[in-house]
Amino acid sequence: MKRIFFLxxxxxxxxxxxxxxxxxxxxxxxxxxxxxxxxxxTEVISVDVANVSTTIIPEDRPNLKxxxxxxxxxxxxxxxxxxxxxxxxxxxxxxxxxxxxxKNKLIIYIPENYDQNMKIDLGSGNVNFSGESRTNPMKLNxxxxxxxxxNMKLKNLEVKQFEHxxxxxxxxxxxxxxxxxSFDLGSGNVDIQHYVGAIxxxxxxxxxxxxxxQLTDSIQxxxxxxxxxxxxxxxxxxxxxxxxxSGNISCNFPLKSKEINKGSINGRHGSGKHLIQLxxxSGNIxxx
Numbered sequence: 115m116k117r118i119f120f121l122x123x124x125x126x127x128x129x130x131x132x133x134x135x136x137x138x139x140x141x142x143x144x145x146x147x148x149x150x151x152x153x154x155x156t157e158v159i160s161v162d163v164a165n166v167s168t169t170i171i172p173e174d175r176p177n178l179k180x181x182x183x184x185x186x187x188x189x190x191x192x193x194x195x196x197x198x199x200x201x202x203x204x205x206x207x208x209x210x211x212x213x214x215x216x217k218n219k220l221i222i223y224i225p226e227n228y229d230q231n232m233k234i235d236l237g238s239g240n241v242n243f244s245g246e247s248r249t250n251p252m253k254l255n256x257x258x259x260x261x262x263x264x265n266m267k268l269k270n271l272e273v274k275q276f277e278h279x280x281x282x283x284x285x286x287x288x289x290x291x292x293x294x295x296s297f298d299l300g301s302g303n304v305d306i307q308h309y310v311g312a313i314x315x316x317x318x319x320x321x322x323x324x325x326x327x328q329l330t331d332s333i334q335x336x337x338x339x340x341x342x343x344x345x346x347x348x349x350x351x352x353x354x355x356x357x358x359x360s361g362n363i364s365c366n367f368p369l370k371s372k373e374i375n376k377g378s379i380n381g382r383h384g385s386g387k388h389l390i391q392l393x394x395x396s397g398n399i400x401x402x
Contacts, residue, residue: 147181148190150197163201164237172226184218231256238263245270248289333390342399351384356392366402
């Protein structure tokens with residue numbers, strides 16, 4: 115009898131704990147913010163969030179400001195030459211999926227004249243980052259974005275080094291100039307418009323659609339399954355090496371020293387200054 119009474123107490127206690135966690139106001143979405151000073155010594159802004167849609171807005175301001183609307187905990191910390199913005203689940207968030215919703219949003223305002231490094235790490239969710247315009251882009255030294263699952267939209271940026279690593283989702287880029295860029299995506303689509311600079315992309319499954327405003331450096335594109343569309347300026351000088359294990363290659367450019375075999379194409383356009391390497395295991399390549 116005592117055992118039954120004890121089990122009833124345990125069951126009632128667990129019920130109260132779960133009921134309190136899921137229904138008390140502490141679980142309701144709330145709005146919080148935090149700020150950090152940006153100085154000449156600030157070398158990196160780090161953003162580490164899980165299950166949050168994040169928007170980064172450059173504007174005329176002296177400091178960083180983060181505004182978060184959701185059920186998790188916002189933290190903005192200064193540590194020497196680094197500023198870290200993080201949003202993490204509280205102790206009662208046993209299930210991450212309960213924390214994610216359209217209302218779970220983070221907006222980070224940064225000085226438009228900040229020109230050092232940014233590192234963005236998202237467990238899942240979306241990231242949007244835009245400069246003012248194509249003629250007045252946001253300029254950075256290095257920009258690194260790591261997304262577990264979600265979409266990325268970038269616009270009007272100029273960086274020396276850009277790195278993207280995503281497990282799944284879509285990448286949309288409009289107006290990006292970089293000395294070096296790399297895109298690594300497990301599953302999804304990559305759509306890049308108005309790009310200038312060297313680029314390396316590796317996609318396991320999906321579509322690669324890239325439009326270059328200028329060809330100033332090398333291009334290396336690898337796709338396991340899907341299609342590649344590469345739009346080059348008419349004046350581009352390049353040497354092309356393309357291979358498809360299963361699929362087709364087509365090129366609208368008149369190539370010199372042209373060699374076309376089943377599943378491969380080699381040739382030169384203009385002076386052949388920049389190397390373009392294209393490799394598809396299963397799919398098609400179209401250069402125009």
